[in-house]
Amino acid sequence: MVEATVHATFDVYRFEPGTDATPRYDRYVLDLPPHTPVLSALLKIRAEIDPSLSLRYSCRSAICGSCAMQINSKSRLACEAPIGPELARDGRIVIEPMRNQPVLRDLVVDQDPFWQNYRKIEPHLILDPRHPMPEGRENPMTPAQVDRFKETPRCIACAACYSACPAVEADPAFPGPMALAKLYRFVVDPRDTARQDRLVRIQTDGLWLCLRCHLCTEACPKDVRPSERIRDLKEMAIAAQGATEPGSRHALAFKENIRDRGPLNEMKLARQSMGLTELVAQLPQGIRIWRKKPELLRAPHAIEGDDEVEKIYDALDDHRSSEDLP
């Protein structure tokens, strides 16, 4: 059977820092079956048209995590992205290196910052030397305990999440979704003895810079759902240490604020979340907004049934993290 092919146009990012003044896009046009993975197309381009094209890949089976790149602006694995849907939607395929990591050449990026953030969370079990494992047996876990981190071991460290993350893009203090998802895995591991210390440290090491935009969860080829694990970490960090940072203070203040009346009181929230110095610093902006939006200073009416809201708090607000409940 002769397979139908499609006319596929690739615009591929080319750049060699130090040699090229600016990046350029080289166009390659090939006839390929629509199910062809982007990676196979790029390897064909390199083998048959332009041997100078640089890219990183290895297993071609979505296991090694080497071939993540931007395909029509989305960070994904080239080995598992067929060209058909991309062409059907955009008419061409724009191939670019991952974002948020410096380009070494063409599609190859410098992953050092990504790995440094990973190393910083100490991605290994920290055991208590005073309680060594019993001779001759391993450190057992129950299936329910293992279940708590069933998603994170699927991570193949492809850095698609790191590339998609707007917090990483805007602030080097944010460790990135993958490092935090990995941290979660050790925090909920019952064999790890550094849980408290890990949760305390991460509060000042960028945890609260997560925007919970879920772009990482969307980009992840292995459904690790980093944004949801980061939310879990935030709740566990508050339960472990209370509100020590602007982020945790804001989350707690928000919760307390709703308890009062039901709706949010914007002005009160600002007072609860910020210290006096910050509040004073925010004053000119507040006045600017208040002049157009005078409701800012008005307390909202209590809702009907605010006693119900209060009783729900009484039943469920026991200062334990939802993650740790039996």
Add this chain to the structure above:
Amino acid sequence: MKLAYYPGCVAQESGKELDMATRWVAKAVGIELVSFPSFSCCGSGFMDEANEVLNIALNARNLAIAEKAGLDLLTICSTCQGMLTLANVRLGDAKVKSRVDGALRPLGIEYRGTTKVKHLLQVLTQDIGLDSIRAKVTRPLDGLKIGAFYGCHLLRPADELGWESAEEPHSFEDLLAALGATPVYYRGRVMCCGFPIQFVKPETASRIAGHQILDAKAHGAEAMATPCPLCHISLDAYQNRAEKAVGEPLDMPVLHLPQVVGLALGASPEELGLPRHLVSTVALTAKVGARA
């Protein structure tokens, strides 16, 4: 059609213009808004960072109020939409459901899980329909280049919110085109506005907002429009900070979704609360012949 109206906190306070515009548009397209003074805050993605189960329980109470009235719920905020929909999803977990039920039962509240949560954007594009809206346009936004800005919680996580592609959404652009405007496609339209960390690190939050506005501008947008009042705060009320963060003048009017619709359907800028914006919309509305 008749819907339980969940305006959310911001539209009842500093973002009141969103509520004004929603009521105007609802009347114009034939949506009956039923108000419930008993709705509490959705948690806004902040409360669940402090206590997720509590947040789900409060939203189960909100959803139960609409269920009891036999109505689906209308939201006008991407974040409310996300939080209330996710409450429905998480209640599918037996452990969560039993804790939530345990807190609600003594209050005589039962939530059976039947309330559908719909954002105004969905209702306009799917239930009312673009043809019907197109037929009501009296002041076409001819050629006005508008960049839609969706807001994260309307789109993601797509497998749980499940109504439109998170990577390639098009409902807002389709709506803009039906109103006569020229939709502008840019990467930032599905990105974050920076709002969630305005209290954590304002400079970073403002840089993120600035990136998205610059991106819209680079693609030719004369205005942006958003279905989320929190994005609106970040993009409009804090635009001066975004300018400082990216070191460039932005001067980008940002409209709420129902304001764009109302403008095309003949509402005056006052009826839509446009004078309440921090970035002036006067030049923009003059372009389509809407004057105060």
